[in-house]
Amino acid sequence: MNNPAPITRAHGDERLLVHEAVALGHAFVSSVAQDHGIRALLIKGPILNQLNLREPRASSDVDVLVDPARRDEFVLLLRPLLWVERPVDYSGKALPTHAIHLINESWPCDIDVHDHYPGLFADKQAVFDRLWNDRTLATVANQQVPTLSLLGHIVIAALHSLRDPTAGRSVRELAFLNDRVIPMLSNEQRTELLSLCKQFRALETMRPFLTGLGFAGIARDLTAVERKMWLIRISDQQQSFRWLRRFADTPLTERPALVRQALFPPGTAFRAHHPATPSGKVALLEARISFIVARVAALKRSYSLYRRNRRL
Known part of the structure; x- marks a missing residue:
């Protein structure tokens, strides 16, 4: 799929609405990755709506989790298509960044290219490989795109809320997971979810959610430095x-x-x-x-x- 820029409607100069650009962005990103044999998983966004893992709402960007070994290569592939890095945070970096934020003047949404996700402290290549092996397909903009399994998306959705726990949206979305999603999980799914968190070294970061699943006595799986970094991040x-x-x-x-x-x-x-x-x-x-x-x-x-x- 070629870069469909500039983005305008067929009859006039009106730019696409953000939710339209986000949907097309999912298909575009997946196409670029597949054309170059790069493993990439679309995460969050409209796929969460499809899975009923949050109250339906429009997303403002495209989130893609890319094979860590080829994330930089993927970003370089998008540059000739006019996708450039958003100016870095002028506050400097005391914490590791987890995504490269790309913008394009002709698109009303960003593309966030992840090589890992905050709260998952296991080796990022091992985490990605497990998520890739468990992948499924979702339909976005009439295109099938690789995405996380249901349980993989639950982990990411929970961590997304837990890393900003005082924000109103985070409180609402975590409550939705607790009230609407957890009751629908079988005992087998709950056990597998706990196993995923162990493998990803996310027991401590996911503790509030895992407690809601009925698991008690969650073990500590972070080093002292990792624990401090997480406390700062949240x-x-x-x-x-x-x-x-x-x-x-x-x-x-x-x-x-x-x-x-x-x-x-x-x-x-x-x-x-x-x-x-x-x-x-x-x-x-x-x-x-x-x-x-x-x-x-x-x-x-x-x-x-x-x-x-x-x-x-």
Whole structure:
């Protein structure tokens, strides 16, 4: 499948709606991977709706889990098709990233290319190989695309909610899994789900969900460092923690410039990470003010978290 850019409707210049682009994006990504013999699994998004693993809602991007050994190759294949990396988070990186976010000016959605998923601490190649071996097919945009098994998707859906546990959507989606999905699982499926979590070293990260399945005494399967990294990731202070780590590692003479970068990122970088900001200087200024107020408050809240984990 060639890159269908620019994306416009047949009768006029109106861009495709996001949900239309997401559906086409699933077929496009799968086609590119298959054409080059790259193993790739479409995850989350509209497939969760099909499996009744969440309340139906539209997705805003395409998530694909790619063979870790060929993830970078896959990203390079998309570049000639005008898919480029979204500007990196200007806060710096204190935690490992799990996806490369690609954008295309002609598409109203991103493609997130994963080589692993947060909360799965086993070797990422071994995790992918198991998920690939258990794969099934889903129909998106009238095309069959490889995807996770039901149990594989339940693990990813639960972790997606558990890594941001205080967000309203996460609370609702985890409640949906507990109230609507768990009762439908057989004892055999529950046992297999626990086995998957053991193999993926996700017992601790999945503990709240596994407890709901009726399993007690969940073993600890993370190292001390991994446990701290997970606690940071699921806190609402992750980005602020990254800034504090970077600030501590920066020489004194360079810290004023770093503070300016933190509070006043370039307009292009700011809009890349806040795409809902309306056009115009006034709208940008108002968005910046709100951003500064929120960031200062977050930095205050995250300082104690940084001090507890500064030796990571």
